[in-house]
Amino acid sequence: MKGTYCILDDEKDFLIVAEKEFKKYLPDMNGVFTTDSDDAIDLARKDDPVIFIIDIVLGGKTGMEIFQRLSAVSKKVRAIFITGDENFINDDNVRNQILLEGSVDLMEKPIKWHELAIKVKNNMQLLLYQCNLEEIIAERTQQLIHADRLATVGTMVSSIVHEISSPLTFIKANQEMCRYAYDKVKKMTDDKEVLSVFDTLILPSVEESMNGIGWIEELLHSFRRFYRRDDTASEVNFSELFAEVKNLTSYNIRHNNINFSVEISKSAPKKIICKKQELIQVITNIVNNAVDAFEETVGMKGQKELKIVVSGDDFMTNVVISNNGPAIPKDVFERMFEPFFTTKKAEKGTGLGLAISRQILKFMGGTIYVENKSEKHPTVDFIITIPKTYNA
């Protein structure tokens, strides 16, 4: 067992016997034998788990005073007090006081070494368990704070969507005003130069702006739908669903020159009953993960391909999302569905995407698994199965 014990006693002969006995009964643990309380303090400062076995009377100080100092230095220390002093042994008040002061046990000299070794071992086990739990709690607390921050980002995005919508309305109205002005000018003049300024400069810019506005509006719609809580299952049409996935990911796809295709096979159900936004969330995450994988690959040769194929029958729908980017490294492959596991920079990935996707699909009675790229298999495939109907 890992962990350290430290015997602090001012009798040198006692320490020599203690060392011999403890090496016999606790051969795997690290032992420190000392008459000097400063050695004990130095050991506690390392902040590793230590069980101290302390004589109640130590030169000018009491064992309890020393233990108080040790506890002030580290929370990972425990004490078993020992004494050969008849006054302590027979005084119940002192015994109670010692246990109340925070020691885990009290033993009398002459020591039964085997019994003391078992007590050290048991208390070390408890201490290690407690330290481990505290680390897990600290880590989970950080994760919760992070998740909370993400929820705030979600709220911010919905208010940004709202803020963009208002100016967009009058930008659009102004473009329409330009078209209206042109119609008016055409009726007022047949001056070729004036009309040509409209035809070659103003109107093409207006058309381009209107396309851009339409595109922003589509994006805002997708964002709105994405952030709206969609708690009820409904009939979802696959073509519509993938159109939204494309909207939400279009910038990343174009920016990385990826060829993105969706193929819905004849056998596939055209519609399924599910919570649309949740399924969009699952597929969008897988698509964005593939984009990130392409982005991180330096000098990839050939066309980047991202393909979604939907197939299935009357009972089950299969969605396979494949990319021809790099194979997933073995250590990542083994952990990628764990909550908060990510290989991305803090501002880019939270490591929740696949863990949430698996939860969502599990709730639908479906599954998600990955087939990695290998010599025999040219793509990384995320395979999703969804029952045609489920008890939503």
Ligand SMILES: Nc1ncnc2c1ncn2[C@@H]1O[C@H](COP(=O)(O)OP(=O)(O)OP(=O)(O)O)[C@@H](O)[C@H]1O
């Ligand atoms: N197509 C892929 N190719 C290579 N690695 C991938 C792929 N998809 C996922 N991964 C790996 O799995 C990890 C976990 O993915 P997951 O979607 O759960 O979290 P994330 O993308 O890191 O963060 P986010 O919460 O923003 O989705 C990624 O960080 C990445 O290392």
Ligand SMILES: [Mg+2]
């Ligand atoms: Mg992700």
